[in-house]
Amino acid sequence: MATSEDRDRAARPRSAHPAEAGPSPAPGRPALLLSLSALVLALLTWQVVAGGPLRDADERLGRALITSRLPDRAAEFLADLGNITVAVPVLAVVLAHVAWRGRREGSFRWWLPPAAAAVTMALVPLLVVPFKEAVDRPGPPGADGLGYYPSGHAATALVAYGAAVLLLLPLLRGAYGRRELVIACALLNIAVGFGLVRRGYHWPLDVVASWVLCGALLQVLALVIARYGREPVER
Numbered sequence: 001m002a003t004s005e006d007r008d009r010a011a012r013p014r015s016a017h018p019a020e021a022g023p024s025p026a027p028g029r030p031a032l033l034l035s036l037s038a039l040v041l042a043l044l045t046w047q048v049v050a051g052g053p054l055r056d057a058d059e060r061l062g063r064a065l066i067t068s069r070l071p072d073r074a075a076e077f078l079a080d081l082g083n084i085t086v087a088v089p090v091l092a093v094v095l096a097h098v099a100w101r102g103r104r105e106g107s108f109r110w111w112l113p114p115a116a117a118a119v120t121m122a123l124v125p126l127l128v129v130p131f132k133e134a135v136d137r138p139g140p141p142g143a144d145g146l147g148y149y150p151s152g153h154a155a156t157a158l159v160a161y162g163a164a165v166l167l168l169l170p171l172l173r174g175a176y177g178r179r180e181l182v183i184a185c186a187l188l189n190i191a192v193g194f195g196l197v198r199r200g201y202h203w204p205l206d207v208v209a210s211w212v213l214c215g216a217l218l219q220v221l222a223l224v225i226a227r228y229g230r231e232p233v234e235r
Contacts, residue, residue: 030223037216044209048137048149058205062140066200078195081188082153087160091121094164101171112229117163120221127213128155140200150209151202157192158214161185166222 047054095114102110137149165185172178193207
């Protein structure tokens with residue numbers, strides 16, 4: 001028989017939690033995905049350092065894109081979307097909105113997803129800069145110096161826009177809206193990568209390596225949000 005305390009608990013409105021509006025963004029098999037990311041990154045890095053056939057094909061493709069007759073202004077605009085001054089403010093706006101909404105609705109650990117996303121963004125230079133120095137890859141024709149692998153702009157764009165999407169996904173109730181948001185994020189990052197290569201700022205593999213490296217970061221972020229950002233189910 002239910003006690004008066006049980007009836008009161010059932011009648012009391014539960015605080016809204018953003019994650020309840022949609023499914024968890026966490027990948028189904030995180031260990032497998034992270035292992036595959038590490039394996040692919042190791043393979044790409046080995047080919048770049050050793051001057052393997054993949055690096056040769058990469059540089060042929062890069063030169064072909066640089067010398068193509070595609071408009072430079074459009075490519076420059078796309079590459080600029082990976083600038084810290086563009087991508088990070090976008091993430092900051094999403095962080096502020098998600099934190100404000102979570103606190104207003106009294107969500108369980110409303111501060112955790114925005115804080116985790118901010119930490120993930122801060123980790124990007126700590127991972128990318130030492131990687132650049134260790135590989136020390138020359139840039140495309142016309143680029144100065146060394147240290148172009150992986151691309152810092154591609155990494156910034158992927159984490160900033162990707163983390164923003166992970167924070168916004170639970171707020172969307174419809175599967176269509178969530179799917180379109182993910183597709184838009186993917187197309188945006190592909191456009192940034194294309195602009196970086198087309199303008200001669202990076203080789204294609206520089207961009208791909210950043211996607212693999214920072215894709216793993218986003219997997220970890222999704223796991224943290226899914227595991228620690230959801231209110232435990234009462235039994």
